[in-house]
Amino acid sequence: MSGSRKAIWAVVGALVLFSTLAGAGGLAMSLYANHRQKAQPQTTPVAKSDLARFAVGPLASLETPTELKTAPEYMFRDRNGTAVRFSTFEGKVVVVNLWAMWCAPCRTEMPTLAQLARSYQRNEDLIVLPINVDASPDALADARSFIDVHEPLPLYSDLKFQLPFEFPGKGKMPQTIFLDREGRIRATFSGEADWNSPEAHALIDALLAEGAPPAGATPPA
Template sequence: MNEVQSGQSGPKRNPIRLALGGVILVGVAAILYVIASASFKPSGPADLTEFKKGTLEKLDVPSTPRPAPYTAFTSLDGKSATLADFKGRVVVMNLWATWCAPCRAEMPTLAKLQAVYATQPVTVLPISVDRDGDLNLVNEEMAANPPLKTYRDPSYKLSFALDPKAGGFPTTVIYDRQGRERARMTGPADWSSPEARGLVEKLLAEK
């Protein structure tokens, strides 16, 4: 007489189905890890080299943002100011002089750039290195290019405080909203061009 088994065996498990389930779980976990890592990873400075074209072909884009100098300059009414006063805004600082023909040629394009971003945190900052005796010429140039305002550094202190120092005039330095130098242009450019506006837009988009 054969021995009767009292226990009943459970349903058989499909090994292929188990393997597929494991693969799916691992895949979901990997995707969630990537999403979480991207969410908590601090975003670095945007790459601005894509704007090195057109009249900005010679744009200098440092691999590491440079700190802004603390050197003071003055407004038209003689009040002292520094670049730190404009922190929180994208700043397009332009060092220029009335005796510099390329400086005066590009000034209307700087005025157009400021006008486009009049309601946004963007400041175009033309700083003249003209001597005191030529202040009337500086004011005439600014009056011809609204909404730009007169700022001055007749002692060239700011030009020499830059690292590296200004290589001539005009020199235009672009600072992000944290007050760091992100790009620099030695020589004239069309600051109303698509590449110039694209550069400003990219910095505005940064947090």
């Protein structure tokens, strides 16, 4: 082979090698880009309830579900031992508070629940509903004595200690749940809070305003 042909074939070989390397590099870059795209977490905007605006200050950890579920048709009992269900209070806004004597934060926040009940005592559309979940008759007797010094709070009980697991808090104590007039779970809070705070009042007022009859309206006969 002449010197000129060798030179030509050397150039062709170099071009083929360069083209091969360039193609492999492009493929590698493409695979890397695809991997990065798949590896990066997909950020989907989290839907929030319109009540999420009240998750501020002492209520910063308030949960406001967008999927509205009706309160469980679970039976608990009033002071006299009569069976009660949440559907009994339909048409009212209900502040459910699950508490026990062995739960120190439950006892600490109880005076604020009593203050809340007194603040809305003239509004028949709000029910403050503390439900004791101590699991023995003796503990329930202690709970009765305790709640009696926090007027005007009533005594309700669940000796099976099941209700804390029926709500989104799944056993957390204390646990406070806000039900709207249709008996739906609109907000939940796990832990101690000041339930007579301006933030709590604002949340309750918003729920009371939903479905409330217009001012001056005459109730149906």
